[in-house]
Amino acid sequence: MKKNKLFQSKYISEIIFLCGVIILWQLFYTLGVDVLSIWKAYAMPSPAGVLKSFGLLCQNGSLLPAIGFSLLRGLLGYLISVVAGSILGLLMNCFPYLHRNLRPLVMGVQTLPSICWVPFSILWFGLTQQAIIFVVVMGSAFSIAIASDNAIRNVPPIYKKVALTMGANSRQVYREVILPASFPELISGLKQGWSFAWRALMSGEVMTTCIGLGQTLITGRNLADINQVMLVMIVIILIGIFIDQMFFGKVERYVYQKRGL
Amino acid sequence: MSLILKNVSKTFEDAKGDVLNNINLEIQNGEFVCVVGQSGCGKSTLLNLIAGLEKPTSGEILLNGKRFDGPSANRVVMFQEHALFPWLNVIENVKFGMKLASLPANEQEETAMKYLRMMQLEEYRDYAIHQLSGGMRQRVALARALTLDSEILLMDEPFSALDKQTSNRLRAELQEIWLKTKRTILFITHSVEEAVYLADRVIVISPAVNSIADVISIDLERPRYVYDEKFVDYRHRILEEVQGNTGNEKK
Ligand SMILES: Nc1ncnc2c1ncn2[C@@H]1O[C@H](COP(=O)(O)OP(=O)(O)OP(=O)(O)O)[C@@H](O)[C@H]1O
Ligand SMILES: [Mg+2]
Secondary structure (H helix, E strand, O other), rough: HHHHHHHHHHHHHHHHHHHHHHHHHHHHHHHHHHHOOOOOOOHHOOOOOHHHHHHHHOOOOOOOHHHHHHHHHHHHHHHHHHHHHHHHHHHHHHHHHHHHHHHHHHHHHOOOOHHHHHHHHHHHOOOOHHHHEEEEEEHHHHHHHHHHHHHHOOOOEEEEEEEHHOOOOOHHHHHHHHHHHHHHHHHHHHHHHHHHHHHHHHHHHHHHHOOOOHHHHHHHHOOOOHHHHHHHHHHHHHHHHHHHHHHHHHHHHHHHHHOOO | OOOOEEOOOOOOOOOOOOEEEEEEEEEEEOEEEEEOOOOOOOHHHHHHHOOOOOOEEEEEEEEEEEOOOOOOEHHHEEEOOOOOOOOHHHHHHHHHHHHHHHOHHHHHHHHHHHHHOOOOOHOOOOEEHOOOOHHHHHHHHHHHHHHOOOOOEEEOOOOOOOOOOHHHHHHHHHHHHHHOOOOOOEEOOOOOHHHHHHHOOEEEEEEEEEEEEEEEEEEOOOOOOOOOHHHHHHHHHHHHHHHHHHHHOOO
C-alpha cells in the first residue's frame, strides 16, 4: 500500500519535472526567437513545433512504420548479437588460449564507434537492410562477448568449489552454478549491449535508405525541418528508455531483489 | 571408511618451500579429528588436498584404500564463509547436492527437511539467504553438507566468522549431530578451545616443520565443559604446542 503510494508520487514528481523542462524550453524559445530574435525560427525547435511535426507525421502515416521497422531491425540485430556475443564470450572463457590472445583484440574492436562499420558494411551489402543489421551486430556483439566473459570470470571461486565437492560434474558446474551466479552481471551486459545496438542501428539507418527512424531523421534534415529532427530524436530516446526500463530494468530489479543485493 | 595420508607433501609453484611436508595421518571411521595450528601453517591446504581441490606434490591419499582424482560427493566440504547460493532459497540450497545426484524429488524433500529440522530451521525453509543471520546461514550450510551422507565431512573453520556466543552454540549443536549420526569429521580450527571441545584427536600442525608436530587424544566425557580442570589442562598443553613451535626463534 505504502509502496504503491511511493511509486505514484515518484511518477508524479517526474511528470511535473518534465512539464517544467518543457515550459522552460518554450520560454527559452519565445525569448530567443520571438522577443530577442537571437535565432531564426527555422534553426530552433520548439515544443509546439515538435508537437505539430508529430501530428503531421502521424497523419501522413510515416512515423509508425518508421518506428516499427527500426524496432524490428534493432531487435533482429540485437538477437544475433546476443547469440554470437555469448558464444564468443563463452569460448573466450573456456579456452585460456583464446582468453589471452583473442580477448585483447575483441576489446580493441569493441572500442570502435559503430559508425565506423558503416562504410565497410555498405561495401559488403549495399544500401540494404542487411547492411544496417550488420552494423548493429558489429556494434553490440563484441561488448556482449566481453561482458559475458567477465560475468563468468567474476563468479566467486568458492561457489564452484562447493559444487565440485558435492559431486558436480563440469556440465553441472556450468548449469547450476556459473550461469545463475553470473546472471545479474550477464543481464547488465545484455542491457549495455542493447544500448550499443540501438545506437549502432541509428548510425546504420542514417547512412542507408531503408524506412526507419534514421531515415525520418535524415528527411527532416533534407527538408530543413528542425522540429521533425527534434521529434525523431525524442522518439529515439523514448524508445531507448522504454526498453531499458520495461524490460532490462524489470529483470534487473527482480534479480537484485531476490538476492538481496 | 578409512582415510590414510602417506608422506604427503605440497609445494605451490609460486610459493617458497613446502607448505606441507611429509604428512602422515590416518582417520578412522566415525572419528572427530580437529586440526589446529597458527595462521598460514597449511591447515586449509591439508583440507583442500583431502577434498581433492588440490593435488599433493608427492605422497598419496587413500580413501578406503583407493586413490582419488579430484573432488567428489563422498568428501563434502563446509567452508568458513557459508558459500550458500544467493539465487536459491534455504530449502533449495539444502537440496543442492541431492539435486546434483538426481535423487527423486520426494527423497530430496524428506532429507532436506530432516536436516533443517535438526538445525531448527524448518520455519525458514522458503527464506532467501540474505534474510538469515550469519549463524543461521552457517546452519543451513551445515544442513546442506550433511544431506549427502559423505564418507567424511571436511570443515574449514566453519564457525570462526561468527561471534563467540553463536559459534559456541553451533559447536554444541555440531557435537550433538555427530553423536547422533556418527559421521567422520575432519575439522579445521584456529581455536584450541573449540578443538578440545569437539575432537577425539587433535592434530597440531607446526609451521616450523610444516608438518604434524603432535597428535593429542582427548579423553574426556561428552559433552565437555570448558571450565573443567582436565579441559583446561588439555587446552594449555595444546596451546603451548601451537605457539611454542614458532616462539622458539623469537626467544
Ligand atoms: N594457491 C596457492 N598458491 C600459493 N601459495 C598458497 C596457495 N594456497 C596457500 N598458499 C600458501 O600456503 C600457506 C598455507 O596456507 P593455508 O591457507 O593452508 O593456511 P591456513 O593454515 O589455512 O591459514 P589460516 O588459519 O589463516 O586459514 C600460506 O603461506 C599460503 O600463502
Ligand atoms: Mg585456512
